[in-house]
Amino acid sequence: MENKHSSRRKFIQQTALASGALLLANPLQLFSNEINTITMKNIKSRGYAGKNITDPLEQWNFERRPVGDDDILIDIKFSGICHSDIHTVEGHWGPQKYPLVPGHEIAGIVSAVGKNVTKFKIGDKAGIGCIVDSCRKCDNCKKGEEHHCETGMTGTYGSPDTTSPSDITQGGYANNIVVKEHFVIKIPNNLDLKYAAPLLCAGITTYSPLMRENFKEGDKVGIIGIGGLGHIAVKLAVSKGAEVYAFTTTADKKADILSFGAKEVIVVDSMEKLNPYRGKLDYMLSTVPYDYDLASYANCVKPYGNFTQVGMPINGHLSLNNFQMIFNRVNFNASLIGGIPETQEVVDYCAQNNILPQIEIINANEINDAWKKVVNNEARYRFVIDAVTF
DSSP: OHHHHHHHHHHHHHHHHHHHHHHHHOTTHHHHHHHHHHHTSOEEEEEEEBOSSSSOOEEEEEEEOOOOTTEEEEEEEEEEOOHHHHHHHTTTTSOOOSSBOOOOOEEEEEEEEOTTOOSOOTTOEEEEOSEEEOOSOSHHHHTTOGGGOTTOOEESSSSBOTTSTTSBOOOSSBSEEEEEGGGOEEOOTTSOHHHHHHIIIIIHHHHHHHHHHTOOTTOEEEEEOOSHHHHHHHHHHHHTTOEEEEEESOGGGHHHHHHTTOSEEEEOSSGGGGGGGTTTEEEEEEOOOSOOOHHHHHTTEEEEEEEEEOOOOGGGOOOOOHHHHHHHOOEEEEOOOOOHHHHHHHHHHHHHHTOOOOEEEEOGGGHHHHHHHHHTTOOSSEEEEEGGGO
C-alpha cells in the first residue's frame, strides 16, 4: 500500500516538473495560442453607426475581418469627431451604404499583430487616420502620397472593402479596428492618446499645405474658420514662426484664438471687415466646410500668392467670383490630407513641440448632441469620444 502511495506521489511530482519546465521554456505560449485563436476569427466590435441619412446614430454590434498576417488589431481608446463624419453619413458628398460607422481620428493600443508585422508590438500606442489601404505600387504611393493613389485610396470608413464582413470599411466610433500595418501611425510615448486622435485628420489636413507653402519666419499667414481644423492650423503656423491672422465669424472665440498665438483676430460680421487686409498676406488657408465668398477672402493675399482650401462643402461645390480673382492674381488650390509618412511627421512634430488640440471629451451617448454643436459652430474645438463608453 505504501509503495502505491509513493509511486503516485512520484508521478505527480514528475508531471508538475514537466509542466513547469514547459512554461519556463515558453512562458507566452498559452497567451500566443489564445491570440492566434482570436485573430483567426472575425473580430466582434461595437460602436455607433448611421443607419440612414436622417436618423441619429445608434449603437450597433458588428464584425471586423480577422487579423491577417500584415494586420494590427487596435483597442480604440479615443476617437475624434470630424465634420467629414457628418457630411458622409448625411449623404452630403454622395450616396452611402448603411449601417456606417464613421470616425477617422483614432488612437488606441495594439492588442494583436499578424506574423509579418515588424514595427508594432502588443501594448504599443497606435493611431489611424483617413486611409486604411491603397495599391502601394503606383508612383504616388511609392512617394508616400497614398491619398493620391492612382487606383484610389481606401478611406477609413464608407469605402468598398471586400475583406470587411459588411463590404465597406467601418471607422473609429467603435471599440476596436483591424488595419494593415503600413497605415498605422506610431504615437510617441509623451503624447496622450486623447490629444493624438485629432492630429490624425485635423492635424495632417492643415499641416500638409502649410508645410508645402514653405513660408518664412515672419510671413503673414491667414487662417479662415477657427474650428477643429482651424485652431490646429493657427498653432502649427505660429510654431513655424508665422504672423497669423485669424478670420472668424464667431466673436466669442477671439480670446481663445489669441491664446493659440494669433497676432490678430478679425471677426468677419461683414465683408467690409476684410478691406484693411487687402493684398497684405503672404498666404491663406481656409478650413470653412461650406460655400462662402471665397474670392473676397482671397483678396487679402498678395498678388501671385497662394490660397488653399481644405474645408469641403456640401457636394464639394464652391462659388468663385472670377472677376475678383483676375484682379487679385491669387493662385487658388485645394488640398486633401497627407500620406502616411507626412501623417507620422505631424504627430511626431506636435509631440516634440507640445502642440496639442483643444478638446472636449464626451461619452458615446453624447455623439448626436456633439454633431449638432459642430454644425452650429459650438465646438470648442474638437470633440473626442472616450471609447470605453461604447
